[in-house]
Amino acid sequence: ARFPMRQYVAESAARVALTPDLNYPEFEGEWIPAPIDCSSVQATWSPPGAGEIVIGHSPSSRDRKGTDSVLVPAVEQLRRDGYHICLKIIEGVSHRECVEAKMGLTLFWDQSIVGAYGNSALEAMQFGIPTLCWMRPEAIDWAAGQLDDCPIVSFEPTQSGCAQAIKRLLDSDLSSLSKRTRDWTMRTHSIEVVGQRYVDIYRRLLE
Numbered sequence: 461a462r463f464p465m466r467q468y469v470a471e472s473a474a475r476v477a478l479t480p481d482l483n484y485p486e487f488e489g490e491w492i493p494a495p496i497d498c499s500s501v502q503a504t505w506s507p508p509g510a511g512e513i514v515i516g517h518s519p520s521s522r523d524r525k526g527t528d529s530v531l532v533p534a535v536e537q538l539r540r541d542g543y544h545i546c547l548k549i550i551e552g553v554s555h556r557e558c559v560e561a562k563m564g565l566t567l568f569w570d571q572s573i574v575g576a577y578g579n580s581a582l583e584a585m586q587f588g589i590p591t592l593c594w595m596r597p598e599a600i601d602w603a604a605g606q607l608d609d610c611p612i613v614s615f616e617p618t619q620s621g622c623a624q625a626i627k628r629l630l631d632s633d634l635s636s637l638s639k640r641t642r643d644w645t646m647r648t649h650s651i652e653v654v655g656q657r658y659v660d661i662y663r664r665l666l667e
Contacts, residue, residue, distance in 0.1 A: 473665050476658075480607065481576040481599035491603050492661075494579060495654035498586035498645050504563040505588040505638040513543065513630065516565040516589075518550040518558050518580050526572030526594075526617065534622035541623075543630070559583045567592065567629060572617040575599050581612070582649055588642035590634055592625055606648070611640040 465486045468475060475489030483491040508514070515535065519525040527549065535547045550561045562568060568584035568591045570577050575596025585591050595614040600607050615625035629637070647653060 474661050479576045479578060480603035481596055483602040491606060492657050493649050493654060494582065495651045496582045496586055496649050498650050499652065501586055503588035503642045507635060508566045512546045513566045514546045514548055514564065515567045515569055516548045516550060516562055516584065517569045524573055530572040530617060530619055530622050531569055533619040534626065537619065537623045538626060562589060563587050565589050572622060577612055582645065585641050585645040588638040590629060590637045590641055609644065611637060611644050
């Protein structure tokens with residue numbers, strides 16, 4: 461909001477939003493997803509079996525992600541309902557340690573306030589970890605169809621809504637969702653795919 465939106469539009473030949481919730485209609489741009497080098501890693505997800513379900517979360521800010529207001533009470537509710545869940549909140553470690561900690565998760569929980577997913581989720585999704593994130597309806601609309609087959613599980617951004625979404629996931633075919641998550645991340649966020657989209661923009665402007 462530093463300058464009027466019309467000024468950005470008037471003084472640029474093309475405009476790109478990194479996340480769909482920033483692709484405002486008056487921006488007259490397009491959403492090009494953030495890139496991640498997922499081609500260099502392998503899928504690591506495996507079913508929990510009879511062991512403990514591990515839900516991971518790596519908040520840059522607990523207040524801005526809904527960690528203590530939504531996720532923690534939702535997990536406590538699930539434990540009271542008999543689910544054996546380990547909540548792994550990844551904080552105070554290096555970036556490399558954070559990414560490595562996501563490799564063995566059952567599920568990854570991104571946020572319930574921002575309204576769109578970011579790098580934190582992608583770092584888990586590249587390994588095929590099924591991921592939950594509240595997606596703002598406007599963000600889905602402004603993605604212009606690019607999120608139509610997105611495997612991220614959205615939910616009502618409340619304790620109850622979060623708990624119900626996790627329950628549905630745990631009762632679903634997680635193996636299939638893991639594969640869809642990995643495949644979609646490769647098709648949508650790989651460096652090769654995102655790079656080509658920027659090349660296409662430059663070529664279009666030079667025509």
